[in-house]
Amino acid sequence: MASxxxxxxxxxxxxxxxxxxxxxEVLDGGYAGIRDLVRTNLAKxxxxxxxxxxxxxxxFRERVREVVVDMASTGQTGMGFPAAYGGGGDVGASIAxxxxxxxxxxxxxxxxxxxxxxxxxxxxxxxxxxxxEAYLADIVGGRLMGCFAMTETGHxxxxxxxxxVAAYDVASREFVITTPDDQARKDYIGNAARHAELAVxxxxxxxxxxxxxxxxxxxPLRIDGATAPGVRIEDDGRKMGLNGVDNGRIWFxxxxxxxxxxxxxxxxxxxxxxxxxAIDNPNRRFFTMLGTLVQGRVSIAGAGVGVAKVALxxxxxxxxxxxxxxxxxxxxxxxxxxxxxxxxxxxxxIARTYALHLAQDGVRTQLHEVFSGIxxxxxxxxxxxxxxxxxxxxxxxxxxRVVQECREACGGAGYLAVNRFAALxxxxxVFTTFEGDNHVLLQLVAKGLLxxxxxxxxxxxxxxxxxxxxxxxxxxxxxxxxxxxxxxxVRDLLPGGDEWDREAGLLDSEYQLAMVRFRxxxxxxxxxxRIKRGIDQKRDPGAVFSQVQDHVxxxxxxxxxxxxxxxxxxxxxxxxxxGEKEALGLLCDLFALSTIxxxxxxxxxxxxxxxQRSKAISREVNDLCRKVRPLAVDLVDAWGIPSAVLRAxxxxx
Numbered sequence: 001m002a003s004x005x006x007x008x009x010x011x012x013x014x015x016x017x018x019x020x021x022x023x024x025e026v027l028d029g030g031y032a033g034i035r036d037l038v039r040t041n042l043a044k045x046x047x048x049x050x051x052x053x054x055x056x057x058x059x060f061r062e063r064v065r066e067v068v069v070d071m072a073s074t075g076q077t078g079m080g081f082p083a084a085y086g087g088g089g090d091v092g093a094s095i096a097x098x099x100x101x102x103x104x105x106x107x108x109x110x111x112x113x114x115x116x117x118x119x120x121x122x123x124x125x126x127x128x129x130x131x132x133e134a135y136l137a138d139i140v141g142g143r144l145m146g147c148f149a150m151t152e153t154g155h156x157x158x159x160x161x162x163x164x165v166a167a168y169d170v171a172s173r174e175f176v177i178t179t180p181d182d183q184a185r186k187d188y189i190g191n192a193a194r195h196a197e198l199a200v201x202x203x204x205x206x207x208x209x210x211x212x213x214x215x216x217x218x219x220p221l222r223i224d225g226a227t228a229p230g231v232r233i234e235d236d237g238r239k240m241g242l243n244g245v246d247n248g249r250i251w252f253x254x255x256x257x258x259x260x261x262x263x264x265x266x267x268x269x270x271x272x273x274x275x276x277x278a279i280d281n282p283n284r285r286f287f288t289m290l291g292t293l294v295q296g297r298v299s300i301a302g303a304g305v306g307v308a309k310v311a312l313x314x315x316x317x318x319x320x321x322x323x324x325x326x327x328x329x330x331x332x333x334x335x336x337x338x339x340x341x342x343x344x345x346x347x348x349x350i351a352r353t354y355a356l357h358l359a360q361d362g363v364r365t366q367l368h369e370v371f372s373g374i375x376x377x378x379x380x381x382x383x384x385x386x387x388x389x390x391x392x393x394x395x396x397x398x399x400x401r402v403v404q405e406c407r408e409a410c411g412g413a414g415y416l417a418v419n420r421f422a423a424l425x426x427x428x429x430v431f432t433t434f435e436g437d438n439h440v441l442l443q444l445v446a447k448g449l450l451x452x453x454x455x456x457x458x459x460x461x462x463x464x465x466x467x468x469x470x471x472x473x474x475x476x477x478x479x480x481x482x483x484x485x486x487x488x489x490v491r492d493l494l495p496g497g498d499e500w501d502r503e504a505g506l507l508d509s510e511y512q513l514a515m516v517r518f519r520x521x522x523x524x525x526x527x528x529x530r531i532k533r534g535i536d537q538k539r540d541p542g543a544v545f546s547q548v549q550d551h552v553x554x555x556x557x558x559x560x561x562x563x564x565x566x567x568x569x570x571x572x573x574x575x576x577x578x579g580e581k582e583a584l585g586l587l588c589d590l591f592a593l594s595t596i597x598x599x600x601x602x603x604x605x606x607x608x609x610x611x612q613r614s615k616a617i618s619r620e621v622n623d624l625c626r627k628v629r630p631l632a633v634d635l636v637d638a639w640g641i642p643s644a645v646l647r648a649x650x651x652x653x
Contacts, residue, residue, distance in 0.1 A: 015630055016582035023580045023638035029361060031096035034079060034088075038100040039642050041071050046644035048105045048244075053417055057243050058194075060107075064244035065145075065195055068111045072142035076101075077116045080295070081124060085136035091295070092368035098299045099360070102306025103641045106427035107244025109303060114190035114245070115139070117296055118148035122200040125292035126216050126263035135198070135218070146198040147191035147221070149250055154183030157440045159202065160286060162214055164252065166203040166262075170273040173259045177203060177219055177230075177252040186250040188434075193235040193248030197222045200263065201252070207275045213282045216263040216289070219255060230255035241426025265292075291381050297388040298367050300435045302360050304395035307428045308353045308402040310646070313636040314420060315346055315406035318413070318651040320633055336409070337632060343625040345409055349402050350635055351590040351628070356395050358571045359564040363387050382448065390445040390560035393438035396431040403428060410651055419648040442556035443549070449524055449559060450531075506620050509569045512592035515608065516562040519599070522606060523555040565592055583631055590624040593617050 028035050045067045052060060071077055080094030081087025088094070098117070101109050120139040123131050123146075138144035155161050163184025166175045179185055186192070192199070198218055205215040220228045227233055236247040262269060266289050267277035279285040319337035336342045366384045369375040407414040407421040414421045432438050505511045527548060534544030545552075568588045575581040596603065597617050603609040609617075628635070646652050 013627060015627070016579040016586070018579050018583050018631060018634045018638070020634050020637050023583070023634070024640045026575070026580055026584075027357060027638060028640070029096075031093055034076070034093045034097045035100045035640070037074060037076055038097050039103075039640060041074060041076055042101070042104040043642045043644045045070070045104070045108070046642070046647070048108060049420070049423070049645060049647045052105060052107065052244060052423060057238065060244045061194055061246050064105070064107045064111050067105075067108050068115065069142040071108075071112070072116075072140070077112050077142070078140040080116070081120065081136060081140050082132075085132065086140040087136075090368075091371045092364050095295070095298055095302060095364045095367065099302030099306050102303040103310055104645045105244070106303075106307070106423070107242050110190060110242055110245050110427075113296070113299060113303075114148060115142070115145060117299055118293075119146035119191070119196075119198075119200055121293065121295055122148060122216060122263065123218070126200075126265050126289060127218075128263075128265050130260060131218065131263060144197060145191055145195045146200065147189050147196035149186040149189050149192070149199040149219075150202040151186065151188055152183065153185050153187040153249075157437050159214060159290065162202055162204060164201065164203040165206060166201075166215065166217055167206040168208075168259075168269050168273055169256075170208075172256070173271050174256045175205075175217060175259065175261060177201060177217065177255040177257065179251040179253070188236060188247050189250060190245050190247050192221065192233060192250055193246035195246055199250065205262075205267075205269075205275075207269055208273055210275075212267070212275055213286055214289075215267060217257060218261045218263065219252070219257050221250070228255070240429055241423065242430065291385055294385050294388050295367060295371070296435045297392040297441070298360075298363055300431055301356075301363065301388065301392040301395040304392075304399035304428070304431050305353060305356045305360055307399040307424060307431070308349070308356075308395075309636070309639045310641060311399075311403045311406040311421070311424055312346065312350055312353060313639065313641050314646055314648045314651050315409045315414075316350070316632050316636045317646075317653070318410050318648075319346065321651075321653055337629060340622065340625070342409065343629050344622070345405055347625045347628045347632065348590055348594040348621070349398075349405060350632065351587040351594065352398060353402070354584065354587045354635075355564050355568045355591045356391070356398060359391055359567040360395070361571075362563075362567050363391055386445050386448045387560075387563065389436065389441040390556060390563070392435060393432075393441045393445075394557070394560050394564070396428075397438060399428050400432055413650045416650065419651050420646070439553060442553050445556040445559060446527070446552040449555065450528060506593065506617060507589050509573075509588070509592070512589075512596070513562075513565060513569060515596050515603065516558070516565050516592070518608060519602065519606075520555070520558040520562045523551065523558050527551045527555050561595055565595065568592070583635065586624060586628050586631070587635070590621065590628060593621050593624065597621055 025032060048063060048067055051063050055063060068077070075088060076097050078086055078094075079088035079097055080091045081089070083089040094116075098109070098113065101112060116139070120136070123135050123139065135144060139146065150159060150162075152162055152164065154163065163180055164186070165178045165180060167178070168175055186199075186201070189199070197220065199221050201217050201219045202214050203217060205212040221231055221233065222228060230253045232251040232253065234249040236249060239247065259269060259271060266279060266285055267275065269275055277285055279288060316337070319342055320335055337346070363384070366375075366380070366387065370380055370384050403421065403424045407425065410419065410421065413419055417423070530548045530551060531544055534547070535541065568591060572581060572584050572588050575584065596609075597614075600609055600614050600617070604611070604614060643652075
């Protein structure tokens with residue numbers, strides 16, 4: 001994707017000229033207005049970053065609540081809700097706002113996510129008119145605080161096995177919510193310890209003594225500030241970070257709520273105790289219900305990218321100011337970013353952050369189209385759920401890696417709390433495990449690939465899914481990804497046929513795409529064959545799947561990296577000629593080649609890289625780093641992070 005000038009020897013290389021504001025417009029896309037509103041609000045409330053260190057935990061929680069309510073008054077947090085209830089009627093804008101909010105204090109971000117994304121989103125997506133009329137306007141305005149009570153101490157990601165019970169009492173026409181034991185207590189629930197008046201509680205519905213699976217209910221937690229009868233709440237206490245969010249544990253001791261408290265978009269119980277649902281299959285009903293909550297994963301993926309941007313902006317600005325050691329006898333000390341190693345540490349991470357930003361654009365668009373009814377069918381929803389799960393995993397792992405690398409790249413100064421890395425590290429670390437543990441999410445992605453996201457998938461429980469994945473589905477995969485077809489596909493994509501070890505073509509996007517596509521297809525075929533071998537040996541399907549989980553995760557990673565690469569290539573191709581396109585072309589090459597380089601062992605093991613070509617890729621990555629280096633500050637400035645929230649006076653000046 002690099003320009004012609006960029007592929008010439010360094011002595012004749014012409015550096016692209018970037019207009020930072022133009023590049024910001026490219027990145028902000030159609031959501032520049034809402035992003036600028038968030039930037040304004042972040043600058044207004046920048047003091048909350050210092051207050052996180054200065055205030056006690058109770059005072060800081062109250063301060064975060066004040067900031068969230070104030071932001072709600074500007075319309076920033078309600079973009080995803082219908083206009084009739086004070087919202088903006090634009091799901092895509094709500095995600096863009098959340099992504100941008102990640103530049104600031106992350107307790108504020110997560111409080112917003114809990115209140116408007118999880119709690120408000122559940123009422124909107126799982127409820128019907130009666131719930132919308134009763135609650136949405138006050139939720140959107142920040143007047144009614146709530147929480148999302150799904151996770152339990154004993155069941156984490158296995159939502160179908162939740163222990164909380166909601167039994168219907170025909171005589172009183174009420175549901176009775178009960179926590180049978182401590183394993184079934186709701187845990188880590190944001191907003192629960194202090195501020196939530198209502199909870200959306202996920203529980204096993206029992207009607208007439210028969211279990212109907214997990215459903216959601218609106219349950220009062222506090223009445224006039226006092227804990228509601230039958231409810232017990234315990235503060236989770238201090239955490240690694242996010243101490244402005246009041247996480248808590250909740251127990252229910254025979255709490256009675258009216259029949260209308262059931263969020264009944266997908267199922268209802270009549271006054272006489274008759275269970276009704278338009279979706280007959282209980283597993284399909286469960287997955288349909290959870291599918292409406294995919295917005296949380298899309299939001300957290302975007303937040304992970306935002307965190308990475310902040311860390312890289314600080315580290316890059318420090319690296320062009322801080323000098324260390326003389327490069328030659330007749331020179332002064334050299335700035336850090338002029339060292340090849342420092343370029344290698346930071347610049348591929350900037351390229352990957354741009355890549356993930358552009359992939360996030362695609363998932364956000366998919367989400368908006370599905371939830372706005374523009375492209376809303378079963379296949380579109382399954383594609384969205386898979387992409388959201390995979391990108392959430394890669395983006396949040398990326399954030400964790402970037403924060404650590406950037407902290408180290410800033411030496412002792414990066415360890416000082418005033419320079420933001422302490423908060424970034426502590427507050428973002430949990431991103432890898434909430435809204436779905438990343439390893440669990442990648443298994444979801446791989447299962448979809450093994451079954452071509454078949455509709456039968458939603459009809460099955462967890463055990464049924466494993467049996468289905470390890471059954472007939474793999475036969476189709478094996479047929480589709482036969483070695484002969486794979487080789488032909490790769491040959492067709494390569495300009496030079498099967499002569500892979502030429503020096504030419506490394507900067508050809510078709511070559512880069514062919515490599516990541518081949519890796520994914522080969523891993524998919526290999527995994528299917530491993531599963532089939534185990535099943536042919538009459539082994540238990542669960543045991544077979546468990547033993548290939550390392551291949552499952554590798555396949556899912558390869559799949560998401562292929563999608564990210566395609567997003568980047570497509571974006572660069574679509575841009576008008578100019579410095580911004582050339583700069584993004586350099587970053588696209590750097591991302592693609594550093595991705596291949598990072599997995600060079602796999603490519604060499606499978607005959608797709610010679611030793612010579614592998615070395616050539618490393619040389620090219622080094623050369624791309626040298627070309628990107630003069631652009632580095634402009635590239636991080638284009639993210640539009642308000643200077644007030646960088647909060648690193650020793651590092652950025």
